[in-house]
Amino acid sequence: MDLNEKNKLFNTIFAPKQDEKILFLIDVPHDDIKDNVKWNERREMAKEWYEIFNENSTKKGYTVDMLEYPATGLHNTPIPTEIIKKLERSNLVIALTEYSASSSLLKSCNKKQTITRAASMPLVEKRMEETAFKADYNIVKEYAESLEKILNNAHGAQVIFSTGDNLYIDLRNRKAMSEAGDCTKTGQCINFPSGEAWKSPYEASEKEIKQYGKSKTNGTWPVYYGKDIIKYIVKENKIIDVIGDSEKAIEMKKFFEENNSRRNIAELGLGCNPNAVVTGNPLEDEKVGLHIAYGLSTHLGGKIESDTHFDIIHAKNCPVVGVKLTLYNYDGTETDIIKNSKIRFELL
Numbered sequence: 001m002d003l004n005e006k007n008k009l010f011n012t013i014f015a016p017k018q019d020e021k022i023l024f025l026i027d028v029p030h031d032d033i034k035d036n037v038k039w040n041e042r043r044e045m046a047k048e049w050y051e052i053f054n055e056n057s058t059k060k061g062y063t064v065d066m067l068e069y070p071a072t073g074l075h076n077t078p079i080p081t082e083i084i085k086k087l088e089r090s091n092l093v094i095a096l097t098e099y100s101a102s103s104s105l106l107k108s109c110n111k112k113q114t115i116t117r118a119a120s121m122p123l124v125e126k127r128m129e130e131t132a133f134k135a136d137y138n139i140v141k142e143y144a145e146s147l148e149k150i151l152n153n154a155h156g157a158q159v160i161f162s163t164g165d166n167l168y169i170d171l172r173n174r175k176a177m178s179e180a181g182d183c184t185k186t187g188q189c190i191n192f193p194s195g196e197a198w199k200s201p202y203e204a205s206e207k208e209i210k211q212y213g214k215s216k217t218n219g220t221w222p223v224y225y226g227k228d229i230i231k232y233i234v235k236e237n238k239i240i241d242v243i244g245d246s247e248k249a250i251e252m253k254k255f256f257e258e259n260n261s262r263r264n265i266a267e268l269g270l271g272c273n274p275n276a277v278v279t280g281n282p283l284e285d286e287k288v289g290l291h292i293a294y295g296l297s298t299h300l301g302g303k304i305e306s307d308t309h310f311d312i313i314h315a316k317n318c319p320v321v322g323v324k325l326t327l328y329n330y331d332g333t334e335t336d337i338i339k340n341s342k343i344r345f346e347l348l
Helices: 003-013 037-060 081-087 102-109 126-130 137-152 247-258
Strands: 021-028 063-070 092-095 117-120 154-161 166-170 177-179 189-191 196-199 218-225 228-235 238-243 265-271 290-295 309-313 322-329 334-339
Touching: 003 037, 021 037, 021 081, 037 063, 037 126, 063 081, 081 102, 102 117, 102 189, 137 154, 137 177, 137 196, 137 265, 137 334, 218 309, 228 247, 238 247, 265 309
Parallel strands: 021 063, 021 092, 092 117, 117 189
Antiparallel strands: 154 166, 154 322, 166 218, 177 196, 196 265, 218 228, 228 238, 265 290, 290 309, 322 334
């Protein structure tokens, strides 16, 4: 993207206004959290975006600042309190981070007296300026809102994976949401690049279980980490076992044993950005199609607090693909929203 395209993107998505305080956030490596090439490039990208905003600040009458903090080491682990206090004094926060700060940003944006709106961009890469950032966000909005409506009509979903495994996801008693690249209004918190709808599964929290019973989320969830494909056995919306004897499988068994809240199935998501491509980067990959997450769900409409939220993407061209996703609707009908590994955009 050239300078004019970037300015157009910034004005469309963020709409910085006179007298606003704009804050760029970056996290930095420290101690055992080591730097990497893409992380360093991301910090350079943040500086470039900051400079563009800064050059326009006098003309538009806003102020812009940049703040760094020690990386948390896990996606959606709360960021430092002193950073939260500073971002809550800002009108627009743009976070280009290695580890997602989405849950912290969302909590700040959701406060009753908030003045803040925010864009969370964990793992963003400059090359996305030529892919997902270039989408027509009017079309993305139409797709996202249609998917939100379709998910809200469903009480359950069945996923069939390319491995032959299947997972039923209980969608009762939850509200679907969507976001499509609009960060112009106070209180908004988006993932950028944007384009998805999601619904947190029914987790059967203590206050719900008497009325709705146990969660019906059950099955086998095949996941990939590098060259390893391991399988999570899911019962009542929790990962109860990790099948596999690889080094990664052993690591994940320990990971879930350390904190049981991480076992929660937190999200059924459907990406809908036509310009997004699968490269192995979850920020963009999830905007292509199906993704499922574990851990924290309160920031997405669920009931479970955790120290992490992590998405596994199953879009076309991923190592494990969701070849079919059937939604079971409240009116007794069924909708194959994914068929032959692709979202059926003709239904939107």
